[in-house]
Amino acid sequence: MVSRVNGLYIHIPFCSKVCDYCDFSVLSAPERMHGEFVDLLIKELNCLMKRYPGFRSDCETLYIGGGTPSLLSESLLLKIFSEIKNLGFSLSWKEATMELNPESCSKEKLNLARNFGVNRFSLGVQTFSKNLLNLVGRRHTPEMARQALSLLREMQSDGIQYSADLMFMLPNQTLENFISDLESLVGYSPDHISFYGLQVSPNTLLESRIRRGKLIVDETLYAPMYNTGVSLLKENGYERYEVSNFSKPGKESVHNLNYWCRGEYLGIGPGAHSYFEKVRFNAPTRYGNWKKWVLAGCPESLYEKDVLNRESEILEEIWLSLRLSKGLDLEHLKKKYDYDLVEEKMDYWVKKNYLQKKGNRISLIGNGWLMMDQVVSDLSP
Numbered sequence: 001m002v003s004r005v006n007g008l009y010i011h012i013p014f015c016s017k018v019c020d021y022c023d024f025s026v027l028s029a030p031e032r033m034h035g036e037f038v039d040l041l042i043k044e045l046n047c048l049m050k051r052y053p054g055f056r057s058d059c060e061t062l063y064i065g066g067g068t069p070s071l072l073s074e075s076l077l078l079k080i081f082s083e084i085k086n087l088g089f090s091l092s093w094k095e096a097t098m099e100l101n102p103e104s105c106s107k108e109k110l111n112l113a114r115n116f117g118v119n120r121f122s123l124g125v126q127t128f129s130k131n132l133l134n135l136v137g138r139r140h141t142p143e144m145a146r147q148a149l150s151l152l153r154e155m156q157s158d159g160i161q162y163s164a165d166l167m168f169m170l171p172n173q174t175l176e177n178f179i180s181d182l183e184s185l186v187g188y189s190p191d192h193i194s195f196y197g198l199q200v201s202p203n204t205l206l207e208s209r210i211r212r213g214k215l216i217v218d219e220t221l222y223a224p225m226y227n228t229g230v231s232l233l234k235e236n237g238y239e240r241y242e243v244s245n246f247s248k249p250g251k252e253s254v255h256n257l258n259y260w261c262r263g264e265y266l267g268i269g270p271g272a273h274s275y276f277e278k279v280r281f282n283a284p285t286r287y288g289n290w291k292k293w294v295l296a297g298c299p300e301s302l303y304e305k306d307v308l309n310r311e312s313e314i315l316e317e318i319w320l321s322l323r324l325s326k327g328l329d330l331e332h333l334k335k336k337y338d339y340d341l342v343e344e345k346m347d348y349w350v351k352k353n354y355l356q357k358k359g360n361r362i363s364l365i366g367n368g369w370l371m372m373d374q375v376v377s378d379l380s381p
């Protein structure tokens with residue numbers, strides 16, 4: 001498993017329509033805004049590369065996410081990729097991923113990205129049920145998802161990897177619906193699958209419909225859906241390496257592992273996060289504020305910043321490592337921070353069969369994955 005590489009994240013903030021449950025930094029904007037955005041993005045990238053000149057040579061992964069990167073036209077995608085190339089990034093990435101949504105996925109865009117070294121795509125399928133897609137306000141249809149999956153599957157023979165996302169705990173979704181979604185997806189043999197329980201975030205359309213009793217999410221289904229999903233994927237050769245991420249052997253996401261292993265990365269685009277030299281920082285999140293900030297030359301003073309001290313680093317090590325199947329290295333914690341977890345607390349969770357201790361490592365097991373927040377918060381200083 002690869003860890004601690006430098007990564008570049010590019011946030012594309014546009015979606016064809018904002019889904020009813022979405023609380024990300026995204027907007028549905030007319031196409032004429034896309035061009036303006038790309039010019040600003042390129043300015044920001046140039047500012048950052050001047051500020052961190054050594055970054056390019058160490059940068060091993062690229063992740064273009066959002067939002068919906070595939071919504072940009074071919075000419076705008078070409079502009080972004082060309083700038084990355086002109087700035088001197090090596091295009092032989094260890095991993096370069098571009099996110100896609102089915103409604104804007106085309107062979108032309110996939111090939112264009114491949115020509116600039118993109119070797120992995122990530123498709124937002126969410127569910128194959130037309131009703132459920134409508135219910136949560138997704139723009140695409142199951143047929144579009146199937147077409148995109150077939151396109152991606154064809155590319156696998158050329159060494160291109162792909163991942164697909166599903167959601168569970170959707171309103172009105174039954175355990176059978178979710179398992180049938182997973183089985184359908186496994187039928188396309190993606191290299192990597194992520195599945196996430198729906199988060200009902202405040203101030204979203206979905207939350208207001210649930211609050212008014214128009215839709216119901218059955219909380220008791222969380223555990224059976226998650227556990228059955230994990231078993232089904234295991235039977236089909238996908239190992240859980242992170243709480244929501246599963247891959248065929250050796251196909252874990254290198255870029256995302258870098259986040260969980262606290263490696264350094266830079267992010268560009270509205271609200272994109274960076275972690276560099278023990279500082280977490282991000283540019284303004286709202287598009288208008290971000291635009292003003294870029295036009296002002298991306299002043300460092302206006303970053304939202306969090307300078308990590310020893311205690312916050314320990315907390316991050318615990319929270320991020322326990323998301324991973326390989327778990328937390330207690331010896332590393334001791335050596336790097338002179339910190340020991342409380343033995344009695346670890347023993348408590350081990351006795352409950354939520355945690356296992358093997359050599360110097362502790363990791364979640366069984367229903368411990370469902371109790372991750374409680375276990376981790378109990379073990380934290």
Ligand code: SF4
Pocket residue numbers: 014015017018019021022023024026066067068101124
């Ligand atoms: S496609 Fe994803 S990012 Fe875009 S609105 Fe829907 S959930 Fe949000």
